[in-house]
Amino acid sequence: MHSSDSLEAQIKRIIVEALALEDMQPEDIETDAPLFVEGLGLDSIDALELAMALEESYGVAIEDDPEQNQRIFASVKSLAEFVRAHRAVGDESA
C-alpha cells in the first residue's frame, strides 16, 4: 500500500481486493456513495469480509452492533472516519 495514498483510496483498494470485485477499479468507487444494496451492491457476507480486512490492515475492531455498523459501513467516507478515529495507537501516517 502506498503511504501517499489517502486513507479513502486505501479503503477502496481493500474493498476491491478483499471482496474480489470483478470489473471494478478502486477509482470506480465513489467516496460518498452507498456501499450496500443500492450503491455498490455489497451484502452481509461482504460486510463480514470487509470488517476482517479492515481489522487486519488498521487494527480496528468492528463490533457486532447492527445499528452502529449500518452507519460505519454506509460509504467509504464513513469507513475512513471510523478508521481514523479508532486505528491502533502509534500509527498516525496517512
Added chain:
Amino acid sequence: MIALSQLFRAAPPGRTVAFGREGVRDADALRDDVAALAALLEPFAEGRLLLHSEDAYAFAVGLLAAAQVGARVVLPPSRQPGALEALASEVTGVLLDSTPTSDTFLGRPCWHPLAAPRARRPLVALDRESPLVELFTSGTTGAGKPVAKAVRHLEDEVAVLEECFGALLGGGTRILATSSPQHLYGLLFRIVWPLSAGRPLLRSPLLHAEELAPHLGVESPFALVSTPIALRHLAEKEELAPFAPWCRAVFSSGGPLPAPIARRVAEALGAAPFEVYGATETGGVALRQQQRGGEPWRPLPRVEVARDAESGCLVVASPFASTGEALPGGRARCTLGDLVAFDEGGFRLLGRADRVVKIGEKRLSLPAMEERLATHPAVADAALVALDTGGDARVGAVVVPTEIGREQVVASGRRGLARSLSAHLAPDFDRVLLPRAWRLVDALPRDAQGKLPNERLLAFFAETSPAPRAPEPIAVRRGARELEARLRIPEDLAFLEGHFPGHPIVAGVVQLHFAMRALEELLGAAPRLAALEVLKFHELLLPGQEVRLRVELDAGGERFAFSLADAGRPERVFATARGALRRNP
C-alpha cells in the same frame, strides 16, 4: 426373448441382427464373429479388455466374445486420448473398431472386433453372476467412478424392459440409436435389449435426422433410442414426418427432457417419448411420459424407491443396482445424489443435491436460479456453479448472451450486463445468493452426453476477471453543449462479433450506442431520440482502435451531431450521425 447368458443357445438362424451402411449381419454371422474373436481372446481369459466401438455390431461382437472367455470389458466413456490412456495401463488388451493398423495400442495388444481370423471356439452359456462390464459414472462432479455389472444385472433389466415395452414395440422393429453403448443406457437399449429380443439394430450412431431416410427406406417399424440433446435437434426436422407412421416408440435418457421438446417429438413422430431415469450405479429406476409436462416418475417393475429422510435424496433398492448395500435376492440399495419428493404414486426430482448450495445460512437451488436467469432477454443459456472463495461459497454465473446481451456488453461492459441480470434475479433471491462473478461465453461446455461437468464450469473462474469489455475512456472534455472523449475499443470486443471469427468489427448499432451514452452523459438523462436523419458508417471500426468521439447539441438542445474518428488521424472518420431529440416532458 432370449436371456443374454443364453444368447447362443436358441437364437433362430437367419434373423437380421444388425444393419446399416457397414452391412447387414444375421444371427449366423454374429455366432461366427463371436466364435472367431473368442478364439483370439482365449489367452486373456479372466483379464480386462478395453472396448470402444462406434459400430454397434462390432461392439456387440467384442462384448460377447470377451464374455465367452470370461474376460471383463472396460468401457471408456469416450474416445478421447486422455480417457483411453488413463485406462490402457489397467487392461490386458484393447478392442477398437477404428484404428488398428498396428496391433498394439498404448503398449497393449489391440484388435478390431471384426478382424479376427476365422476360427471357432465353441460357444457356451454365460454365468449369470460373472462380472461382464465396467462402466464409468458420468457424474457432474469429478472424474467418473468405475461401476461393475454382472451378466445378470443387464439381462434382468432388459427382461423388465421387454415386459414393459415388448408388446408396444412388436417383433422385428428396428432399433435406431443416437446414444453410445459406452454408457449403460446405450449398452442396454441399443445392444443387449435388441440382441435379446431379436430386434435388428442400426450399426452406426444416428446423429442427424437426414440419416433416417436411407435406413428406413423400407417401410418397417422402428424405435428411437436417444437423449434430450439429440431429440432437441431431431424434433426440429421436418424430414421426420414421413416416418411418423412407422415409429413405435421413442426413448430418452441422460438428463431431464424439457416438456416442450417432449411435445415436439410427439408431434413430429407421433410417439410421446418415454423418459428413462437411472444411474450407472443403479441401472434404470423409473419411467415417465410427459403430456402436460412435469408428470411424476413411476418406478420400473422390481425397483423400490424411497426418500432418505436426512439428505432428502432418492434411495433405490433394485436387482439392477450393482453398488451399495447388498440386500437379499441379489438386490442392492443405493442412495443417489438427486433430491426427491413423492406424490401421486410416483416421485418428482428436485435437482442434484450437489446443485443446492448453502450461502450465509440460505439455501439456493442453482437450477432454479438458472431457470430464472434464462428468462432475461439478454440470456441465451446460463449455468451456475458454487465457487469456493475460502469463506462462504459464492455463486459464479456462466452466461451465453443473446444479441441483445452482446449489445448491452458493448454499451455498458460486462459489469453493466451483470448489474441488469442481478436486478432481474433480485426480486426472487436473497442478495447474498446473487452471482458474484460473471463469465460470458459463446457456448456452455457440455460433454457428449449433454451434461455440464462442474469442473468445466469452474475452469472459467480459475483465472481472475478478464479485461472489461466496455470502451475505456482515456480522456473526456465537456462543455455546456458538447462532449468530446478519447476512447479505446478493447480487443475482447472481438467476442461480440461471433459471426466473423478472426475478423472482429464493431457493429454500427454498437457505435450508435456510444453516441447515446455520450448524449446521456451530456444531458444528465437518457436521450429520447425523435429522429435519426443522417447516419453514415464510413470505415470499419476494429477493436484496439483509439477513437475520438464527439457529440454536440444545438442551442435549443433539440438537435445533435455525432462523430467517431481515429484519435490519431481525425480525417479518418468511422461514423457520423445527425438527429433530433424529443424534449423531456
